[in-house]
Amino acid sequence: MPPTIITPSSGSAAAKHLTSAVTKSEALSLYREILRTAKAFHWCDEQNIPWNTKLKAEARKEFEAAREEIDPLIIARMLVTGRECVREVQRKFNEADKKCWERIQRDVNRGAGGDGTGDGRGGNFRG
Secondary structure: OOOOOOHHHHHHHHHHHHOOOOHHHHHHHHHHHHHHHOOOOOOOOOOEEEHHHHHHHHHHHHHHHHHOOOOHHHHHHHHHHHHHHHHHHHHHHHHHHHHHHHHHHHHHHHHHHOOOOOOOOOOOOOO
């Protein structure tokens, strides 16, 4: 049997599922995940606007633009793509964060001067 292409007018159960409350729930879940991820971007851009504010506004704009979409295949594609993008951003952020912490730990260990204090001041200053 050849593969079936789901179209909004086909009336199939799959097409109805893609336009149901489940899809709205998935979209809301994705939106919340984006907002949670954006919280981690606390630094500012060149105009001194926090990146988390810009990312939240952009997410809102994208979701509002997609609100009018009725094609279940396009909706499903947007949800899958959005989820993949969020996961990729989270992965890259976590990698960069890990590298930063490793660098900090290296600098602290290097600055300890081998005196065992581990205070990062190299044992030269006792304040």
